[in-house]
Amino acid sequence: MEYRKLAGTGLSVPVFSFGTATFGGEGDFFKAWGNTDVQGAKRLVDICLEHGINFFDTANTYSRGASERILGDAVKGRRGGLILSTKSTFPMGDGPNDCGSFRANIIKELEGSLKRLGTDYVDIYFMHGFDATTPVEETLRTLDDMITAGKIRCIGCSNFSGWHLMKSLSASEKHGWSRYIFHQVYYSLVGREYEWELMPLALDQKVSAMVWSPLAGGALSGKINRKTPPKEGSRSAAMDFVISSESEYLFKAVDALYEVAEETGRTVPQVALNWVINRPSVANVIIGARNEQQLLDNLGAAGWKLTDEQVAKLDAATNTKPVYPYWHQNQFPMLVPSPLKK
Template sequence: MKYNFLGDSGLRVSELGFGAGTLGGKGQIFSAWGQASQVEANRMIGLCLDAGINYFDTADVYSDGESEIMLGEALKAHRQQAIISTKVSIRSDDQINHVGYSRSYLLHAVEQSLKRLKTDYIDVLQLHQFDGFTSIEQLMRTLNDLVSSGKVRYIGASNFSGWQLMKAQSIADRYGYEKFVSHQVYYSLIGRDYEWELMPLNHDQHIGAVVWSPLGWGRLTGKFDRHHPIPQQSRLHETAQFAPPVHEDYLYRILDVLKELSKETQKNIPQLALNWLLNRPTVSSVLIGARNEKQLKENLKSKDFHLDDAQLKQLNSISAVYPPYPYYPYWNGQFSERHVQLVSSQFE
């Protein structure tokens, strides 16, 4: 297992992390993600630890807190080996103030997560989404207090836009508060929007990307292609309300190349899609979720091989999309891959 620094925190995290959203199985969305029992969760997390994974991600909203409970139970005998990340802010009950980042709710949410996780501290507390109703000055001050208290060790964001993340960093810099060291983002072969603004921002601000849904909401599992479209009864349709749209022709062109590379390398499509991400700039950890041990073992193999330059170029080229204004390189008429090459060169 390779270990990367999480931003400039000095904390080293495994290049593959375990996404615990598949634990719990409560509610329409999360039951579609996975329904692992505690016994199954213990075995999967044991496999992760044996493979060298030290980064485990969850959220207070996953299965109404059940994911945190199960993760905490599975890791209680291995706490010093594990880096636990959890996220807060999304409403999970009908109490009027139980949402967002007011000082009152943020402190309450952290206390509740600590209880469910059965731990005295959260390694990485991440803000699940942006809250436009709470002043960022108050938010960063509260996060700083949580770090000072020892209940949280590092802070991160998730699903922030560039200006939101940069404004928070600037306020933290102005007042000497803790800064974000991680940004949990959607990034995949069929979802490369991260590259236009957030990748160079993360580089500039020394923030590590933690990638969620690296298989494009199940579209890159190898189960579907132009001859076997996604069936109406697929679980993907149950969670697609949160998934970015993907044009079918674009998806199938990428899958065609992945199928060719699969034959060439003897690696399956998910392994290829995950491996591609492990080579991308600013990525600290790629979260793999699993519904069962078999799926987890297959995903873990994604770290055990290297694609050559020609193979990477194939994937880069077929998945490239023209970036939106003002990110497209209009001065030379080149497409997005040239833009990413320019960005990537800053990291070499």
């Protein structure tokens, strides 16, 4: 398994991490993703470790803590050498203080996550989303304190806009606090908005990308095409907010993926994943699986590269006009060069 240094740090991570949102299956939303129990989780963890993946990602809200508990049981007795990440910010209850990135909630949720995971610390702790109701200084000071206390090794953010991330980085620099080194983002062949602003920011500020849903919620799994819509109640149907499963844009992308898959002798999801892992600023891609077969297929996306012609074919099939001001900036590449141009 290929390992990559996180930009601006000495920490190396495998190009793939295993996402555990399929563990637990509590609630209608996560039930559609999967309901892996402890025994199933142990087997998936075993396969990951056999293939050099030591990085496991979860969140407090995944099945309301069940994902963390199952992951904790699955890695019990072999914590050393593993990279564990989890998150907080989103609601964990109905009370007015049961969500957010303010000091009291971060500490409460971190302690809960550590208990469920059965560990004294997490390697990477993410703010799952931006909390505009809490000063970034309060969030970052708390996270820095938790690093000093030894409960967190480093911090990341997720689903931030460009100005959210830049404001946070500026505050960390001003006060000498730990900075976000990871941005967990949605990025896929049919979800390329990350390229407009967040990718240039990541490269400029040395914040590595950790990609979630690289297969667009299963839309690029090879199971969905013009003749085969997603099954009712499936994960792909539940992730329709990522991309409509009846979109002509999606079908064009899938057509191109099938062409490249035939050229390479690879599967459709392997081609889609390979495209993502070789994009600028991407250090890690989260793969998830309900079963061993899916996991092993996903692992086949590493260790090889698409040709420039194949990348160009996929890019052309999914290219869209960006929103303002990016379409305006793109008219002057001598002033604002694209990070995708070699």
